[in-house]
Amino acid sequence: xxxxxxxxxxxxxxxxxxxxxxxxxxxxxxxxxxxxxxxxxxxxxxxxxxxxxxxxxxxxxxxxxxxxxxxxxxxxxxxxxxxxxxxxxxxxxxxxxxxxxxxxxxxxxxxxxxxxxxxxxxxxxxxxxxxxxxxxxxxxxxxxxxxxxxxxxxxxxxxxxxxxxxxxxxxxxxxxxxxxxxxxxxxxxxxxx
Amino acid sequence: xxxxxxxxxxxxxxxxxxxxxxxxxxxxxxxxxxxxxxxxxxxxxxxxxxxxxxxxxxxxxxxxxxxxxxxxxxxxxxxxxxxxxxxxxxxxxxxxxxxxxxxxxxxxxxxxxxxxxxxxxxxxxxxxxxxxxxxxxxxxxxxxxxxxxxxxxxxxxxxxxxxxxxxxxxxxxxxxxxxxxxxxxxxxxxxxx
Numbered sequence: 001x002x003x004x005x006x007x008x009x010x011x012x013x014x015x016x017x018x019x020x021x022x023x024x025x026x027x028x029x030x031x032x033x034x035x036x037x038x039x040x041x042x043x044x045x046x047x048x049x050x051x052x053x054x055x056x057x058x059x060x061x062x063x064x065x066x067x068x069x070x071x072x073x074x075x076x077x078x079x080x081x082x083x084x085x086x087x088x089x090x091x092x093x094x095x096x097x098x099x100x101x102x103x104x105x106x107x108x109x110x111x112x113x114x115x116x117x118x119x120x121x122x123x124x125x126x127x128x129x130x131x132x133x134x135x136x137x138x139x140x141x142x143x144x145x146x147x148x149x150x151x152x153x154x155x156x157x158x159x160x161x162x163x164x165x166x167x168x169x170x171x172x173x174x175x176x177x178x179x180x181x182x183x184x185x186x187x188x189x190x191x192x193x
Numbered sequence: 194x195x196x197x198x199x200x201x202x203x204x205x206x207x208x209x210x211x212x213x214x215x216x217x218x219x220x221x222x223x224x225x226x227x228x229x230x231x232x233x234x235x236x237x238x239x240x241x242x243x244x245x246x247x248x249x250x251x252x253x254x255x256x257x258x259x260x261x262x263x264x265x266x267x268x269x270x271x272x273x274x275x276x277x278x279x280x281x282x283x284x285x286x287x288x289x290x291x292x293x294x295x296x297x298x299x300x301x302x303x304x305x306x307x308x309x310x311x312x313x314x315x316x317x318x319x320x321x322x323x324x325x326x327x328x329x330x331x332x333x334x335x336x337x338x339x340x341x342x343x344x345x346x347x348x349x350x351x352x353x354x355x356x357x358x359x360x361x362x363x364x365x366x367x368x369x370x371x372x373x374x375x376x377x378x379x380x381x382x383x384x385x386x
Contacts, residue, residue, distance in 0.1 A: 018248065044289075044322045048318045059292040083244070096252045100250040125240060134257075147370075161385070189346070190347075193317075
């Protein structure tokens with residue numbers, strides 16, 4: 001475990017497992033059980049094209065617990081493509097951001113669900129690799145999918161041996177994992193500026 | 194159009210449309226047409242848990258054009274959750290990264306495919322919003338999906354009026370759009386560290 005994490009865990013109360021305050025999570029669960037409408041969330045980004053293959057998203061507000069909420073600050077995410085894909089490598093590319101979304105969501109889902117079950121995780125990292133055939137994106141072959149055909153994830157975890165087998169089902173709580181494996185509806189409009 | 198974009202476009206050759214060097218794209222298309230195996234790409238991230246709901250991905254290498262390739266530098270992406278979700282807001286959360294991946298991919302797909310068709314785009318921005326019901330993630334209701342049930346995207350574009358209606362099918366070339374709307378296979382293993 002990184003030193004900072006160990007220190008944080010040590011400083012926190014007994015309700016804190018894996019650095020997650022299970023009292024906060026428990027309160028959220030209790031409130032949503034009582035009023036299911038509190039579970040509805042809307043997450044948002046605003047994206048601006050910056051020329052060529054560069055663009056930037058900002059994230060500030062979201063909707064949750066029946067109210068408009070704000071992050072403590074605006075987060076900015078820059079995307080570009082490598083020279084091979086006609087870009088200038090000013091940022092990770094969109095499909096790499098998708099893999100990050102998956103890695104981070106499965107990690108947080110595993111850690112938080114482990115916490116509420118009293119499963120202590122000491123270290124956790126992951127390697128992800130996904131396959132895309134450019135013939136799809138470039139429109140060279142109608143039979144070739146445009147997106148990822150397969151994503152492989154390997155998590156390396158340090159925890160008690162008897163807890164290892166419990167982690168798999170906890171990772172599957174991940175909203176991004178669920179979105180990617182089940183697919184989702186994406187509606188889009190294009191309007192004049 | 195931002196001043197920098199206008200300047201860049203003005204400085205570039207006549208093969209450059211929307212800041213995209215269509216000669217580079219044309220070369221890629223030609224090479225893959227000749228040898229379809231060149232289209233196979235593998236994109237990767239490495240993620241490390243940093244305690245609580247914080248984790249960080251790094252991106253450096255990828256596989257494309259039948260060889261291992263490297264970005265010009267390592268890109269780092271930090272994720273966290275807002276206090277409402279037991280985090281400390283040290284970064285955008287995983288589902289917001291997913292929305293950014295979608296926004297950036299649809300934007301780049303539209304811009305690049307417009308470029309090779311000679312469609313000039315002057316300005317382009319987008320607003321995305323996606324719905325998630327926390328009851329799914331929290332395991333409170335088996336019937337509630339864990340992931341996004343619907344994502345709405347609105348693109349605002351400045352371009353010639355007669356080109357507006359051509360953009361919709363270009364955005365649909367996006368690999369992330371395709372992955373999200375069709376779903377993909379995600380295989381994962383959990384091994385001891």
